[in-house]
Amino acid sequence: MPDETEDPRLAAQGELALARAALDAGELSDAAAYLAGALGHAPTMPEVHEVLARLRARTGDGTELFPLDRPAFVGAVVARAHLLAAGGRPDEGLELLVAATAHDPGMDWAAVPWVTDPELVTRIGPENITGVLMRLCAAVAEPAPAPQRAALAPYLLLARHAVAAYPQHALLCGAASAYARRLGETGLAVRWAQQGVAAQPSKLGEVWLGYAHRSAGHTNEALAALRRAVDHDPDDLSVYTDIAGTLADNGRLAEAMTWVERALARDPGFDCAVHTAQRLRYRRDGDVRHLIALADFQREHPDRTHEHTDLAECCRQSAWLGIVPAASESIIDVLRQLSAATEPVTAGRLRLSELEVPSAMRTLATAAPGLELLVERISAPDLRLPRRPQGRLLWRYDGTTAQPALPAPSAAAAERLRHLAQPGWPHPPAAYDAAVSLATVEVDDLLGLLLHPPRPPETPLGRALAEHDPALWHRTVQVWACLGLLHHRTDEAWESSARRELLLGLVWGVEDWITEAALFALVTAAWVDPTVRDDVAEVVAERFRDALAVARQRPSSITWSLARLAMITPGIDPKVAELARRLFPDTGPRPRRRRRGWWARLRRRLRRRR
Incomplete structure (x- = not known):
């Protein structure tokens, strides 16, 4: 191409x-x-x-x-x-054009006279055209992206000619409706589906009509059509879940649950019903155990051919379930303000009331090397010391200045992670699967990446992170490096494994973003392997309680993040999860601290040198 x-x-x-x-x-x-x-x-x-x-x-x-x-x-x-x-074999030719469209829907493969000729439909026949439209529906997203619609329009003209030539062919009308729906022609989709149902009432016809009404925003009409589809075939449980999804999307969650429970009563293992039920239960009460159960179901039923996105939809934009939460340290707020400033600050002095985590201090020092940081006090317990003796030494301190205690990673390792790391993922098991490409990276390189992040990739997202939030990129690198450690020597039994020992060393090291990343890797291990859940749950609970003890004595910027990790840990003690929920009830992005006159104070502290 x-x-x-x-x-x-x-x-x-x-x-x-x-x-x-x-x-x-x-x-x-x-x-x-x-x-x-x-x-x-x-x-x-x-x-x-x-x-x-x-x-x-x-x-x-x-x-x-x-x-x-x-x-x-x-x-x-x-x-x-x-x-x-x-x-003289246009039916075969059309099948090949559809294959090309499936390969690249944005190219004008079908915008040629013989495809848009009204006489083509009589040479091919309604059954062949129905098959063509169904294959197109399988290949084209719903709705089709706007840039692709011009290239897909010739097939819609083919559908118009076909429906005009065979107005009583119910399957053709329904397939044409499904294709029109993908191109945003919802009025046409409703009309064609109605025409098909009028010609020959059937379950499939009512389903097409229900989908068309739903796309057009006609909720009551969509539900009525789908209920008629159930009357045609009470054993097709997928229609039950369609009704449940439609009801839930329109704020009728209690009704939706009755439909999905009806489907589960008929077949407790029906995948569409299981996925829909767990998604709606999570929407109802926010209990992550529903998502963990759904992840378990997906792992235990890998042979399911129907692709579901329920788990990803529930995890999207949720801290640690689907994204790296943003840093909350005050110096990172300074860095964000500096990035947004109209004039670059190349030098100055910034006073901090308390020492903050080393990764945050290092990120600001790297982004603004001319900025002098003055720390007014170091409260107990000393942030520069590991939380436990087995904590791994990653930082060396010269007073309040943190320096990496390990060398930089190899260029090959940095490049591999650079192209893999993303601040978001569909759900924890998907993040685990994606990190398998780091399985062959040496442990020393993965540890080095925690301290020496490579530059962001030359992509729109990478450039945005570099310009506006380098802290989020640093945190992202640390998360993926820890996920890489999770793939180290996977043949070893968990309890005595090197990967567990490495991650525990990071969890109990100096309080840092690395603590969060390592704990997330352990939580991810518990999502994908039920046999490690008791161990991981105990570690997470212990580390969270330790963070709370520290926070009672001095500020601790990672406590909210550890609480969120506790909330999503499989098998966690319900009392620990409830404590995390009670102390940090917000389950969305980290609530920002209010600072009156913050920017004015920053301007006073940052005195540009002439």
Whole structure:
């Protein structure tokens, strides 16, 4: 396929010039290869189709020049489709165009005259067109992204012609409705679905009608159609969950639960019902145990072919379930203000009432090396000391200045993590699975990454983090490095494993962002492996209680985060979870501390040197 920076028409013209030369020389295979390349760049360019017609005239058919190899080049697939249509086999050609659309829905594969010809539907027949539309529905997102809709529009015109030619074909009307719905044509989708149900009432027809009404915002009509679908087939439990989801999305959670419980009463293992039930239960009471049970169900039933997103929907944008929570230290607030300032602050002096965690201090020092930090006091217990003797030594202090006690990681390790790390993930098991690519990274490199984060990747997200929140990038790197440690020597029994010992050393080291990252890795282990849950729950509870004890004596910026981790730990003592919930009732982003005149005080503290 063409490079994104390349002008596709210019590239197609270059391929086309080579195709013409090869065709004139009688080198038909070469001509076909160049034509396939031209179609891959510009599938609707008239000149390409003219040369393709010349090639067909030379060979009488030409399809043998475009074999469907594995993997097949998409340009060759499209060329073969056009030749099949020209040779009187448009049904086969249309199937290949649909395959190309499934490969790249944003390309104009079907914007050619033979596809939009009203006579095509009579040559193919309603059954074939129904199959084409159903395959398109499977390949196209609902709703289709706006940039793709122009390329998908020729198939909608095909559907219009088909419904006009076969208005009483119920399956065709329903499939056309489903496709129209994906392109945002909700009024048309409702009309076609109604037409199909009127022609032949059926469960599938009512389901299509219910979906069309739901997309159009007609909630009561959608529910009525789906209930009629249940009347047609009381054993199709997927419709029960559709009704439950529709009710829940419209604030009728109690009614939704009755429908999903009806489905579970018929089949307790029906995957759609299990996923919907656990999602709605979590929505009802916010108890993470429902999500853990759902993760367990997914792990225990890997053969389920239907893709569900319920777990990811519940975890999205939730601290530690789906995202790295933002740092809450006062010096990181300073860093954010400096990033937003219209004039760069290259030097100055900042007074801190208390010493803050070393990763935060180091992040500010790296981002603003000319800024002098003056710490007024170090309250007990001393933040510079590990919380327990087995805590791993990662930082060395010169007074109040923290320096990494370990060398930087190898360039290869830094690059691998740099391209993997993201501040969000679908859910903890997905984060665990993604981190498997770090399994071969040396432990010393993973530990080095905790202290020496690589620069963010050159992506829109990476550039935004570098410019606006380098602290979040540093925290993100630490999280993924700890997840990498979780994949170290997985053949070892958990209780005596090196990975457990490494992570415990980080958990009980100097109070830091690393504490949070290591504890999240342990919590993630408990999500994916029930046999370690009792051990992890005990560690999390112990570390949280220790953080509370510290917070009673001096400020501790990580306590809220540890509370959140306690709330999502499988098998945690309910009393510990309730304590975390009572002390930190907010389950969303970390509540920011109110600071009156904060920016004015910062301006007084930051005196630019002339």
